[in-house]
Amino acid sequence: MLRSKVAGIGIYLPEKVVTNHDLERVMDTSDEWIQERTGIRERRYAKKHEESTSTMGAIAARRAMDDAGLEPADIDFVIFATLSPDYFFPGCGVLLQRALKLGDVGALDVRNQCSGFIYGLSVADQFIRSGMYKNILLVGAEFHSAGLDFTTRGRNVTVIFGDGAGALVLQPAGDQDSMILSTHLHSNGAQAEALAYINPGCHGGVHLGTERFGYPNQEFGGAFLTQKMIENEDYYPNMDGQAVFKSAVVKFPEVILEALDANGFQVSDLDMLIPHQANLRISQFIQKKLGLRDDQVYNNIMRYGNTTAASIPIALYEAVQEGKVKKSNLVCLASFGSGFTWGSALIKW
Numbered sequence: 001m002l003r004s005k006v007a008g009i010g011i012y013l014p015e016k017v018v019t020n021h022d023l024e025r026v027m028d029t030s031d032e033w034i035q036e037r038t039g040i041r042e043r044r045y046a047k048k049h050e051e052s053t054s055t056m057g058a059i060a061a062r063r064a065m066d067d068a069g070l071e072p073a074d075i076d077f078v079i080f081a082t083l084s085p086d087y088f089f090p091g092c093g094v095l096l097q098r099a100l101k102l103g104d105v106g107a108l109d110v111r112n113q114c115s116g117f118i119y120g121l122s123v124a125d126q127f128i129r130s131g132m133y134k135n136i137l138l139v140g141a142e143f144h145s146a147g148l149d150f151t152t153r154g155r156n157v158t159v160i161f162g163d164g165a166g167a168l169v170l171q172p173a174g175d176q177d178s179m180i181l182s183t184h185l186h187s188n189g190a191q192a193e194a195l196a197y198i199n200p201g202c203h204g205g206v207h208l209g210t211e212r213f214g215y216p217n218q219e220f221g222g223a224f225l226t227q228k229m230i231e232n233e234d235y236y237p238n239m240d241g242q243a244v245f246k247s248a249v250v251k252f253p254e255v256i257l258e259a260l261d262a263n264g265f266q267v268s269d270l271d272m273l274i275p276h277q278a279n280l281r282i283s284q285f286i287q288k289k290l291g292l293r294d295d296q297v298y299n300n301i302m303r304y305g306n307t308t309a310a311s312i313p314i315a316l317y318e319a320v321q322e323g324k325v326k327k328s329n330l331v332c333l334a335s336f337g338s339g340f341t342w343g344s345a346l347i348k349w
Contacts, residue, residue, distance in 0.1 A: 003179040004128035006347065007135075008070065008169035010063025011317045012056045013304065014046040018145075023159055028152040034159045039280020043162025043305030045145040052086045054095035056165035057141035060313070061100060064167040070135060072100050075169075077133040078107040079124055081116030081140045081309040083197075083338070084147060085109070096139060113195075114276050114337020115185075116140060116309035117166075121333070121345050122183035124170045134171055140309035141165035147197075147237070157237050160279070162305030166313025177328050178348055181263045184255055185343040194243040195338040245282060248336040252286045256334050259346040265330065270296055271349075272325050276335035277301035277311035298324060308337070325349055 019042045020031035034040055046056060057080060065075070080093040087095075093107030112119040117140040124136040144161035148154060173179040252275065260266060267290050275283050280301050287297045298319040307314060312333050319325045329349045336342040 002129050002131060003173040004125045004170045005173035005178045005180065006168050007171045008064040008068025009313065009317050009320065010060045010067055010167050011314045012059040012165040014044040014051065014163050016045045016047065017042050018045050026150050027155045029155045029159060037281065038160055039302055040160065040305050041302050044164055046143050046163040048146060053082050053084050053141045053143045054086050054092040054099060056143065057092060057139040057167065058096050058099040060141065060165040060167040061096060061137055061139050064169050068169040070169060072102050074135050075102050075137050076105050077127060077136045078102065078105060079110060079120040079136060079138045080107065081110040081112065081120040082142055083111065083113045083116065083308055084143045112341050113339065114278060114308050115335040115339070115341040115343050117312045118183065118333060118335045118343035118345055119185060122185055122343065125180045125183055128170055128172055136170040137167065138170060139165065139167045140313055142308045142310050156241060157239050160306045162307050164304060164307040164310045164314055166310045166317060168313060181346040181348060182259060183343065183345045184258050186255065187339050187341040189339060191243055191247065191340060194240040197237045247340055248278065248282050249285045251342045252282065252334055252336050253289050255342050255344040256290065256332055259332055259344040263346055267291060269330055270332055271329035272319060272331045273297045274312060274315045274319060274331065274333050276337065277304065277315060278306055278336065
């Protein structure tokens with residue numbers, strides 16, 4: 001059976017470091033409060049009007065291609081995962097294709113938020129297994145800081161997120177010592193609004209939809225801002241932290257065990273778990289629940305915050321660079337996020 005492998009990896013982190021003390025100056029919060037609830041000490045912010053989700057993704061992608069020894073002409077498909085695209089449309093995939101001067105290859109945009117990279121990895125794996133593509137560029141990038149509420153009202157969300165990008169090159173595996181063993185994807189929309197960005201804008205639609213054409217806003221499924229949305233400030237991200245935590249600590253372990261069981265492994269066989277960097281407290285809870293040692297779990301949320309679709313490739317890259325992930329190691333990637341969506345991938349590195 002044809003399998004896929006990770007042939008190259010690269011990341012990009014903006015230069016600007018924003019500490020918890022920096023956030024204390026603009027909102028009612030504290031370093032102690034943030035660290036106690038999230039484990040985060042600092043995060044990176046991109047340069048507004050100079051950097052974007054796609055430009056950060058392009059740098060990470062170039063580095064992954066260099067790591068794989070590939071030229072732009074070698075890439076035959078692009079998958080770009082993000083919740084913070086440059087434009088409402090088109091997606092970042094084509095902007096990356098343009099920036100890297102790739103051929104007229106397909107570009108797929110994945111909008112599964114925190115689980116976006118795992119979903120994208122699963123799609124790339126299946127494309128390579130089918131023989132359809134040979135060199136797939138998978139990118140996860142986020143420019144969260146451009147859309148956060150930097151007031152006390154938005155602190156519960158704003159203190160968590162940071163900017164950055166990560167990328168992998170996937171290609172057919174040449175041997176049995178390095179390959180993606182399986183991927184596992186799930187979703188349940190029952191609590192979709194518990195972690196959501198209900199309406200990112202379209203203020204002009206308030207009048208266009210209701211006054212000029214007389215259409216009730218609700219018929220458009222959130223395409224227009226209603227007065228209630230404005231009063232509730234639904235044009236900022238919102239999160240029910242308790243609901244997210246309660247679901248995450250159940251679904252994370254389940255999907256990790258699903259991957260191990262599907263391939264005949266036990267938790268003790270795992271060399272490294274790299275969870276989506278959502279919250280250090282969630283990662284610690286999962287580690288304890290699965291009985292994993294400290295050296296079996298990699299966390300870097302302390303330095304970068306939650307970079308959503310970019311968090312897994314950034315953490316994977318650092319784990320490899322630090323020698324904590326070595327050739328033939330059994331590595332599990334796992335994520336849980338908005339939707340709710342969750343997933344895992346088991347890799348023989």
